[in-house]
Amino acid sequence: MRTWLIAIAIIVALIAGIVLGAITIPRTIVTTSIVTETSTLTVTTTTTTTEILQKPVIVVVDARGSTLKFETIPRRVVALTPAIAEIVCMLDCSRLVGVVTPVTYPPELVKAVEEGRVEVVGSYWSPDAEKILALKPDLVIADLGVPKDIVVASMLEQHGVKVLFVKGGKAATIDDIVADVMLVASVLNETKKAQEWKQKLDSVVDMVTKKLERANVTKPPTLVVLGPPSWGLWVAGGGTFIDSLLKVAGGVNVAGKYHGWVQLSYEDALKLNPSKVIVTVMGGREEGLQCLEAWKKTPLNNTKAFRMGAVCVVTGPADDAIVRPGPRIVDAIQILAYILHPDIFNPPANYTNHIVCLKQP
Known part of the structure; x- marks a missing residue:
């Protein structure tokens, strides 16, 4: 019986190139198989192919x-x-x-x-x-x-x-x-870490929302002021992330009818007459106290919030958490919720000393 060995080589060449979402990288793979077709003929087939590995773009x-x-x-x-x-x-x-x-x-x-x-x-x-x-x-x-x-x-x-x-x-x-x-x-x-952070944020939003619903509280008309009087009366209006944080924390932005970061006149602020005022201040507790005293000497002192002592200054890390559109909005929501509803919420750890109020909650 005669056995013929037939070698068949097939090379498939693909040109490396960039595709949407991937870079193609050629890799050669050799496979061998033996196929017996009759009692007198055995065919050995060797196939060489180029597999395209995809490197993510x-x-x-x-x-x-x-x-x-x-x-x-x-x-x-x-x-x-x-x-x-x-x-x-x-x-x-x-x-x-x-x-x-x-x-x-x-x-x-x-x-x-x-x-x-x-x-x-x-x-x-x-x-x-x-x-x-x-x-x-x-x-x-x-x-x-x-x-x-x-x-x-x-x-x-x-x-x-x-x-x-x-x-x-x-x-x-x-x-x-x-x-x-x-x-x-x-x-x-690093999407996994981002998803873990998002889950934490969702958990805090859910917790605050449910507590507010159970307590059935009134959402106080609130004005968020940016900095000391020497800067002018700059506030967070509608269409800002602070406006969004304030709503989740259980407040109503009295400056919501203004769009963006806006400078108000004292006349406009008195018409808004907020029952809560939150002032963001760069610096420490001493700077916060000085800022409170400075605002008391302005016409803003005639608003309901100042008359009731419902004015709080956030300083240092508490200020950063609220004014920076980043990961610490998780803390910002809880800080704002505490200022707006101190009977329901506690401030998050490490922020208590950075919240200074005319009348402490």
Whole structure:
């Protein structure tokens, strides 16, 4: 009996290229099989094929509506606001190489800046493009609500730096802030951590909502004032994330008919006549007390809130939690709920000393 050995080689060559959401990488695989067709003929078939392995490409659309593609996960990140820095640190603080002032949270970031492991590249209102470029970042994250960020982004992009915009200060709702966190998490490949944070946020919102429903309380007309009188009477109007936080915490924004961050006249404020006033102040407890005294010397002292002593100043970390559109909105909701309804809620841990009121709850 004669046995003929027939070798058949089939090579399938595919050209490597980029497809939507993936980079194709060729890998050759050789398989061998023996097929007996008759008692006198045995055919050995060797097949060589090229399998296409897919390396993920991250494709996102940012707050500007710009599409960005990342073939590698960014490792050198610059954050152009404190809130963005907090988002990145919650996901993986080791990615940060540059931040803007003020740098107050989290402690690990403060330490990294003090030790020179993370560089300061300017201030919130004035980031320095040259300092950013010197760090050779593979990603800069900017805030659509900060005008200077838009200018700096254009300069950076001319040098080939990828700039991702979040809504940031232009966030109108809690959902907008969640979307910002998820956007950054997608680019950094840290969606699991972002989902865990989202679950915590949902849990707090659910807890506050149910307690308010059970207590059947009246939602007090509230005015959120930004800073001391020397800044002018700036307030959080409708269409701001603070307006959204206030609603969840069980308040009614008396400035809701105004859109965005607005400066009111004292005449307008007196017409609104809030029964609660919350003032956000950068600095410590002493600065908070000074701010309260300063506001008492203005026409705002004639509102119901001042007459009843229902005026609170939030300072330091409590201020940051409320005014920064980032991960600590989880705490901000609880701080606001406590100020608005002290008979129902307690302030979250580590914030008690940073809430100063004319009449303590």
